[in-house]
Amino acid sequence: MSDAITHHGGDRRWTDYFTFCTDHKVIGIQYLVTAFFFYFIGGALAEVVRTELATPDPDFVSPEVYNQMFTMHGTIMIFLWIVPAGAAFANYLIPLMIGAADMAFPRLNAVAFWMQPVGGILLIVSFFVGAPQAGWTAYPPLSLISGKWGQELWILCLLILGTASILGAINFVTTIFKMRAPDMDIHSMPLFCWAMLATSALILLSTPVLAGALVLLSFDLMAGTAFFNPTGGGDPIVYQHLFWFYSHPAVYIMVLPFFGVISEILPVHARKPIFGYRAIAYSGLAISFLGLIVWAHHMFTSGTPGWLRMFFMATTMLVAVPTGIKIFGWCATIWGGKIQLNSAMLFAIGFLSSFLIGGLSGVMLAAAPFDIHVHDTYFVVGHFHYVLFGGAVFALFGAVYHWFPKMTGKMYQETWGQIHFAMTFIGFNLTFLPMHYLGLQGMNRRIALYDPQFQPLNELATIGSYILALSTFPFLISVIWGLLKGPAAGRNPWRALTLEWQTTSPPSIENFDEPPVLWAGPYEYGIDAELRDEDSIEEMLAEVAEMS
């Protein structure tokens, strides 16, 4: 702690972050920084897309370049930003939260991380051979005729990142099941761990199916087979089934970790126990299970027979039940709490409102008749940005602020953090809210040219996207200022109860100098101190006295 400036990250040197290090905390930060690196690239691509769409004519970039921009934007944001950012927090937090010294398979963990830059570089290299243009969904036959090598690099990138994701999930499940502190049963572990259990189950069951589809697509592309190519007797619908069998669960793979994050942030900053621990824990598993049987709702316009549409419509709407349980649980958690509106909490509450809109428009889209009307329009684009940006990314920023003191031992700059939130919230809604209306009016997604009647709302969205881009600066100011000059955070600046706050900030290499003591459940805020074990760590007792 004393010379935390030179030894950022506990006993770690900054050079450790560029090595094949097996410490889960180093790997977590490696994941996070790499993910942010790709977030900035993906964000820049989004700005090109929005700038192009400021006018109805394809005048800023050519239609081909426009196709490359949104394809790469989608791929990067999903596979190199949100999914790895979830893995970042899982790596950093799971062992600390359950009182373990590291993950179950530290070397495998490092292998999984180092596949990220390899996959990312392969994807970026595709710019030099003609980037893929078939969208992040890469539907054949379009993906078979729009540039061979760019598409093949895209496939390789996804195979590598998918494998990394599977190896990560093996680690998370094993660690959560096998390495909890001896007196922590599965119902007293933090909800973030439950969320990662649900996420990992989905990764293990669905990612391999995408790998199978991509191998077949690769054969079609490179070897001249015709699995998905109708000209050779193949069936593109089979690709859609295999692709969405992964890619719908992928939405939950992206958002479930951040549901977990929200379940951690809200109780701490509202000083109240989580409402409905088991309901929130099990509803995550229910979302996982339902997530595996809803994929064809992406294919309502693909000639899917009516009875099958009915099935997928019903299962998709059912997802709203466990999700609603979570939302109500979170609202009840902050209800009447002593809410501290710091940057972490602002982003968490921003998540609640934005994600709710995305969730509700999801129920609208689940209805086959409505979906057929707005399929492939900007309504869908608006919807999934409310889920993935308003949901996952808001919670992600909340998580960065919430655990920044633990990861660095310093406090971030609060005012700039709040400015970051305000700009993000305004920019986000300005960008994506008009898209719903544009979609209802019939504006197609993925096309550079559009009807001039849509221009005013598109201009609004473009302005919003610039505000969103600028909001990155207050974020960087807040965290870089925190890193350089932030006051020491101490072990537990939020007076939180989960185990990661029992150790030093940043934690030592082996995490806990002595086995962590479960002196309270993870969310027992506002409970009388005298009921607790007298042998608990002294400073914790002091905090309890302070709380009650």
Add this chain to the structure above:
Amino acid sequence: MQSSTTNKAIATEYQNPPTEHHGHPDYRMFGLVLFLVAESMIFIGLFAAFLIYKATMPDFTKNLELLVPTVNTIILVSSSFVMHKGQSAIKNDDVKGLQLWFGITALMGAIFLSGQVYEYAHMEFGLTEHLFGSCFYVLTGFHGLHVTAGLLFTLAVLWRSREQGHYSAQSHFGVEAAELYWHFVDVVWIILFGLVYLL
């Protein structure tokens, strides 16, 4: 919550868990099982694609010569039992027995792969002739890759078993892992044989 004595007892157990591998409990078998769950999902995806083609396309199925693959199936299935004798041997600290049975397994795996190469060489259609042919080569080829991986695991166990005491009745994770993987590849083959050759 716990009293201080239980806490200390638990703390001791926490620092000295019952079964150890390089100073920490051994979870590798658990991890391998999770990996095989993921692996089986790739095959399930590919099988599903194959079945959709079969169900929706007239004249999709082509007849295949059965003799070589049937012999191959018998060899691969029996090799699983042979391999299990190797694990039983090491449980009695019998390294020679392990080497014998794993050696025979490796030989049987190699015969299976040669049979597959023979079958490919004498096949009347190529990879791109028709959809069934593409499915046939990709499915059997992808499985063949897994047999090759399993064969390499088996050979690795044999290589490591030369070192005195590397495997013992108490510590033989490598043996168990190679065997579990081999059984997995075997089960996948039985399903694949049923779907591609018999159905």
